[in-house]
Amino acid sequence: MRGRAASECELIIVRYDTPSLMTWNARTYDGGFGYVSAHGAPLVDLLDPRPGERIVDLGCGTGVLTAEIASRGAHVLGIDGSPAMIEKALAQYPGLDFIVGDGRDFVVAQPYDAVFSNAALHWMGSEPDAVISSVREAxxxxxxxxxxxxxxxxxxxxxxxxSTAWREHGLPDPDLPWYFPTPAEYAGRLEKGGFVVRILEYFDRPTPLDECPNGAADWVRMFAGSLLHQLPAELIESLLRRVNELAAPALRRETGWMADYVRLRFAAVRR
Ligand SMILES: C[S@@+](CC[C@H](N)C(=O)[O-])C[C@H]1O[C@@H](n2cnc3c(N)ncnc32)[C@H](O)[C@@H]1O
Structure with a gap:
């Protein structure tokens, strides 16, 4: 399928069949989970967008960081696999270019100066080398x-x-939708894929779930909603109650829930 022209001189070819993309709730994303983009500010600084540069924001979600990059004078194109996210991004930032596309095989007509991506590559883990190759070609x-x-x-x-809650309820092991590589593994893929790795950081980033009164259960509903599809409502309630009980000793503080995020942050250059 050919995507709509993002701007007059831009033609993007995007993948039509995107079976592994999960459904996102764009309406609640910025409210309860706005911390995802809020934590992206240092990454925008690492990108250091310059006026006039052409930049892709891959897996742009509702476009918060796309807009931040644009505010520094760059021409940005936000690409995301979720039509709901792109619809919200277009509504929030009508002056910017957004398009539905798949990180595993998007194609651009004119080369870009940079590809930026926050909190999205681990959703494209079924084909990490295909993502790296698409980015390189762009x-x-x-x-x-x-x-x-x-x-x-x-x-x-x-x-x-x-996993424990699922097992206790007699359900098969949940098929968790993410790819969380080690630094060595991802650096190897980048190098094999035609990049020189300049910076690679691997760090704990405990993250308060301030807008999630129901803690781990809210997090599962937003980020692992695909695991709940087709389960009866009573079973979902029981599963999520148990997830909260099991996660609480590690993640619940007096001040609220704290998710145990670990991040991989890198800057690489196309050879
Ligand atoms: C956690 S959100 C991050 C959004 C945004 N970058 C931010 O910082 O708020 C992950 C995004 O990756 C997108 N995504 C997942 N798989 C994708 C794929 N294969 N191609 C393009 N986007 C994808 C999702 O639709 C979602 O909007």
């Missing part, structure tokens, strides 16, 4: 790939609580 030689994603061990207490 960049001019010397172009930057600057991104942050979940790293190995990300949300380990949360996901352990989910």
């Amino acid at each position: 960049l001019a030689p010397g172009g930057r790939f600057v991104a942050e994603m979940g790293g190995a061990g990300n949300c380990a207490a949360l996901t352990a609580a989910v």
Whole structure:
């Protein structure tokens, strides 16, 4: 399928069949989970967008960071696999270009100076090399790939609580939808994929779930909603109650819930 022209001189070819993309609730994303983009500010600084540069924001969600990059004078194109996210981004930032597309095989007509991505690459883990290859093809030689994603061990207490609750309820092991690589693994993929890795950081980032009164259960509903599809409502309530009980000792503080995020942040340059 050919996507709509994002601007007069831009033609993007996007993948039509995107079976592994989960459904996002764009309406509640910025309210309860706005911390995802709020934590992206240092990544925009690492990108260091310059006036006039052409930049792709891959997995742009509702466009908050796309707008931040544009405010620094760059021409930004936000690409996301979720039509609901793109619809909200277009409504919030009508002056910016957004398009539905798949990180695993998007194609651009004119090369870009940089591809930026916050909290999205771990959702594209079924084909990480295809994502890296698409990004490389989208960049001019010397172009930057600057991104942050979940790293190995990300949300380990949360996901352990989910697996245990599922098992206790007699359900098969949940098919968790993420790819959280080690720094060595992802650096190897980048190098094999035609990039020179300039910076690679791997760090704990405990993250308050301030807008999630129901703690781990709210997090599961937003980020692992695909696991709940087709389960009866009473079973979902019981599962999520148990997830909260199991996760609480590790993640519940007097001040509220704290998710155990681990991040991989990198800046690489196209050879
Ligand atoms: C946690 S959100 C992050 C959104 C945004 N970058 C931010 O910082 O708020 C992850 C985004 O990745 C998108 N996504 C997941 N898989 C994708 C794929 N294969 N291609 C493009 N976007 C994808 C989702 O639709 C979602 O909007």
